[in-house]
Amino acid sequence: MKDEMHLTHLATGDLLRAAVAAGTPLGLEARRFMDAGELVPDEVVIGMIRERLDAGAEDFLLDGFPRTIAQAEALDDMLSDLGAPLDAVLLLSVSRAELVRRLAGRWLCRTCGRSWHEVSNPHRRDEDCLETGKDCDLYQRDDDRAETVANRLDVYDAQTAPLVGYYRERGLLRELDGERSLEDVYAQIEATVAPGR
Numbered sequence: 001m002k003d004e005m006h007l008t009h010l011a012t013g014d015l016l017r018a019a020v021a022a023g024t025p026l027g028l029e030a031r032r033f034m035d036a037g038e039l040v041p042d043e044v045v046i047g048m049i050r051e052r053l054d055a056g057a058e059d060f061l062l063d064g065f066p067r068t069i070a071q072a073e074a075l076d077d078m079l080s081d082l083g084a085p086l087d088a089v090l091l092l093s094v095s096r097a098e099l100v101r102r103l104a105g106r107w108l109c110r111t112c113g114r115s116w117h118e119v120s121n122p123h124r125r126d127e128d129c130l131e132t133g134k135d136c137d138l139y140q141r142d143d144d145r146a147e148t149v150a151n152r153l154d155v156y157d158a159q160t161a162p163l164v165g166y167y168r169e170r171g172l173l174r175e176l177d178g179e180r181s182l183e184d185v186y187a188q189i190e191a192t193v194a195p196g197r
């Protein structure tokens with residue numbers, strides 16, 4: 001999916017949820033990790049991204065990948081093969097308490113993938129699905145349950161937080177304030193990845 005910044009949005013979580021919904025062998029394997037709030041094994045997600053990047057090297061924004069140092073190193077190799085180095089890595093800083101609040105009130109459309117929040121960004125009745133043009137098919141993610149969220153945040157601290165140093169050392173890290181409003185965070189992202197657009 002291309003967004004308003006003309007970037008292809010490539011989210012490993014979306015790709016994995018699609019594989020789970022389709023009942024593919026990869027989806028079946030991934031599901032037990034996702035339900036527990038654990039990371040899906042590196043080789044699975046690296047394979048998924050490799051397949052997608054091999055299909056064409058347009059401008060893209062990776063979301064939720066890499067999540068481990070091993071994934072970051074594999075990404076470096078893939079991008080160096082493509083001759084397309086990373087422009088920037090965005091770190092959206094949000095406190096643990098605010099993350100718990102946001103995930104607990106999150107609703108997504110099963111078909112077009114957009115998300116809303118009960119308090120900060122409620123879904124309006126007249127908002128049609130981007131894919132079907134009819135009402136969005138709203139649901140809450142199983143892994144947004146409180147117990148699973150706590151584990152996801154611990155997994156982030158243990159396995160993903162080390163990437164901050166990895167990308168800071170390489171001069172690629174851009175730190176944004178993720179606690180601001182939706183519009184403000186979007187504007188910060190746009191100013192960082194697509195200045196002047």
Ligand code: AMP
Pocket residue numbers: 012013014016033034035037038039040041042045063064065066067071143152
């Ligand atoms: P997300 O939609 O990014 O929150 O991802 C949902 C779940 O998918 C995560 O909790 C993991 O179980 C799995 N997942 C998504 N991206 C990755 C990744 N890069 N590495 C490992 N597991 C991932």
